[in-house]
Amino acid sequence: MLDVKNLKMHFPVYGGILRRQVASVFAVDGVDIRVQAGETLGLVGESGCGKSTLGRAILQLYKNTAGSVNFDGKELTDMSVTQLRDVRKDLQVILQDPGESLNSRHTVGRIIEEPLEIHNIGKDAKERKLRVLQLLDKVGLQEDAYHRYPHEFSGGQRQRISIARAIALEPKLIICDEAVSALDVSIQSQVLNLLMDLQKEMNLAYIFISHDLSVVRHVSDRIAVMYLGKIVESAQTDDLFEIARHPYTQALISSIPQADPNRKKTAKALQGDVPSPLSPPLGCHFHTRCPHATEKCKSQRPKLINYSSSENEHLVSCHLLED
Ligand code: SF4
Numbered sequence: 114m115l116d117v118k119n120l121k122m123h124f125p126v127y128g129g130i131l132r133r134q135v136a137s138v139f140a141v142d143g144v145d146i147r148v149q150a151g152e153t154l155g156l157v158g159e160s161g162c163g164k165s166t167l168g169r170a171i172l173q174l175y176k177n178t179a180g181s182v183n184f185d186g187k188e189l190t191d192m193s194v195t196q197l198r199d200v201r202k203d204l205q206v207i208l209q210d211p212g213e214s215l216n217s218r219h220t221v222g223r224i225i226e227e228p229l230e231i232h233n234i235g236k237d238a239k240e241r242k243l244r245v246l247q248l249l250d251k252v253g254l255q256e257d258a259y260h261r262y263p264h265e266f267s268g269g270q271r272q273r274i275s276i277a278r279a280i281a282l283e284p285k286l287i288i289c290d291e292a293v294s295a296l297d298v299s300i301q302s303q304v305l306n307l308l309m310d311l312q313k314e315m316n317l318a319y320i321f322i323s324h325d326l327s328v329v330r331h332v333s334d335r336i337a338v339m340y341l342g343k344i345v346e347s348a349q350t351d352d353l354f355e356i357a358r359h360p361y362t363q364a365l366i367s368s369i370p371q372a373d374p375n376r377k378k379t380a381k382a383l384q385g386d387v388p389s390p391l392s393p394p395l396g397c398h399f400h401t402r403c404p405h406a407t408e409k410c411k412s413q414r415p416k417l418i419n420y421s422s423s424e425n426e427h428l429v430s431c432h433l434l435e436d
């Protein structure tokens with residue numbers, strides 16, 4: 114349903130008295146991903162690795178520098194603003210902070226009704242109100258929410274309002290960008306369960322973006338691990354946790370708090386910060402933090418290669434495996 118190829122998002126950096134372009138930020142640097150109907154692809158990595166930019170480039174909120182985004186047989190990168198508006202019926206987004214994405218001066222009813230109005234769904238106001246009440250029920254909110262304002266709700270309830278708005282047009286794919294990251298752990302799991310229930314009911318596909326690998330594991334069929342604008346490993350969720358092959362993925366997994374203290378750690382915890390995407394390291398982007406880095410890693414960039422012998426791809430970009 115979604116086929117992203119060689120997507121690049123480079124932001125110009127201007128400087129000097131003449132304000133000429135002096136450099137580029139390589140926020141997304143050649144990413145390929147595919148998502149099928151009804152499936153969840155988790156996109157994980159530390160903050161600043163380009164996950165959110167990738168999400169926005171797929172939605173065409175940012176005009177990509179290169180590459181293609183094919184959604185449901187249509188190429189989005191060539192579309193006009195009006196054509197993209199039509200596509201938004203099928204392609205929605207849920208952001209981290211519903212406080213920011215929900216208009217605080219509008220009632221919840223109006224917030225959820227707005228997309229229905231824009232896309233001329235329902236024959237009149239009465240029918241649209243009925244639809245909104247059904248949506249409120251679907252996301253586990255009471256009818257009286259219709260006349261109330263977002264600030265009257267808790268963080269978890271506000272995220273339910275965003276979800277109701279996102280599913281109002283019965284989309285095919287929703288990009289969830291850190292959708293539960295601002296919530297307490299107990300509320301997180303309620304919202305995740307709601308998202309998974311809606312997925313089954315509506316055959317929704319998700320791209321689930323998060324810095325939190327344990328959250329991503331919980332919801333995803335497949336996971337892609339991103340580092341400095343590139344996918345470094347992607348596999349079925351179970352395969353990834355059973356045999357993580359990229360040193361970065363291994364470090365992310367080993368940094369998840371373990372309930373069982375006797376469980377053997379497979380890799381060292383991550384050290385240092387993600388280097389700046391303004392001047393990413395040559396060779397393998399991860400070599401400045403990798404415990405296995407060799408001379409080759411400093412100069413040659415590893416390719417993303419499928420190392421799986423089964424029908425499920427397991428892509429990894431690391432010289433250790435190539436050799
Ligand atoms: Fe580490 Fe080299 Fe593999 Fe990069 S290519 S992850 S630096 S071993």
Ligand code: MG
Pocket residue numbers: 160161164165166291
């Ligand atoms: Mg982000």
